[in-house]
Amino acid sequence: DAGVTQSPTHLIKTRGQHVTLRCSPISGHKSVSWYQQVLGQGPQFIFQYYEKEERGRGNFPDRFSARQFPNYSSELNVNALLLGDSALYLCASSLIGGNNEQFFGPGTRLTVL
Amino acid sequence: AQRVTQPEKLLSVFKGAPVELKCNYSYSGSPELFWYVQYSRQRLQLLLRHISRESIKGFTADLNKGETSFHLKKPFAQEEDSAMYYCALSGYRNYGQNFVFGPGTRLSVLP
Numbered sequence: 001d002a003g004v005t006q007s008p009t010h011l012i013k014t015r016g017q018h019v020t021l022r023c024s025p026i027s028g029h030k031s032v033s034w035y036q037q038v039l040g041q042g043p044q045f046i047f048q049y050y051e052k053e054e055r056g057r058g059n060f061p062d063r064f065s066a067r068q069f070p071n072y073s074s075e076l077n078v079n080a081l082l083l084g085d086s087a088l089y090l091c092a093s094s095l096i097g098g099n100n101e102q103f104f105g106p107g108t109r110l111t112v113l
Numbered sequence: 114a115q116r117v118t119q120p121e122k123l124l125s126v127f128k129g130a131p132v133e134l135k136c137n138y139s140y141s142g143s144p145e146l147f148w149y150v151q152y153s154r155q156r157l158q159l160l161l162r163h164i165s166r167e168s169i170k171g172f173t174a175d176l177n178k179g180e181t182s183f184h185l186k187k188p189f190a191q192e193e194d195s196a197m198y199y200c201a202l203s204g205y206r207n208y209g210q211n212f213v214f215g216p217g218t219r220l221s222v223l224p
Binding site for chain 2: 003004033035040041042043044045048054055056057058090092097098099101102103104105106
């Protein structure tokens with residue numbers, strides 16, 4: 001198993017555009033969480049999904065949304081991009097939701113110009 | 114507010130010296146505390162969690178509810194311990210499950 005995979009690896013967008021980031025969890029894991037990590041800071045929690053339902057949400061504006069598919073993969077969508085959205089976006093999967101051990105992916109580096 | 118603080122951005126110690134990475138948290142209730150580690154060019158990974166009470170790679174961490182601390186300790190540092198360490202808590206808030214990470218401490222173990 002390759003572990004958690006994320007695509008794309010890098011992405012460059014301009015202000016006002018929207019972006020979709022993708023995450024495939026470890027086989028058998030039913031929960032996916034998303035984090036934003038700005039350079040020099042710790043990861044900031046955005047969402048947790050378990051069995052296709054949102055189970056937790058961090059302090060992010062409504063421009064951020066996510067969903068989980070029947071195969072447990074997930075997408076994070078960000079609309080009306082701002083310069084401040086430039087960050088590394090991490091996906092983590094776990095067997096079930098809650099505070100189970102999370103396994104992190106390599107991240108998607110988003111740059112907003 | 115739910116918060117995790119790690120006062121040291123960088124901690125340098127010599128090989129064989131004791132290490133203590135500090136972590137304090139604020140949470141009204143009983144959170145679960147974790148230490149995550151990121152070695153160079155690797156993914157973020159769980160090091161240990163307070164409920165398991167394990168010693169991983171020689172590291173231990175004790176939850177002190179009175180001082181709201183969860184410091185990470187190792188009696189004898191090794192060069193391979195050099196990495197970025199994040200303290201994190203898991204709890205609940207209005208919107209369900211919540212995770213809060215600290216800003217991280219970079220540990221550098223010198224030969």
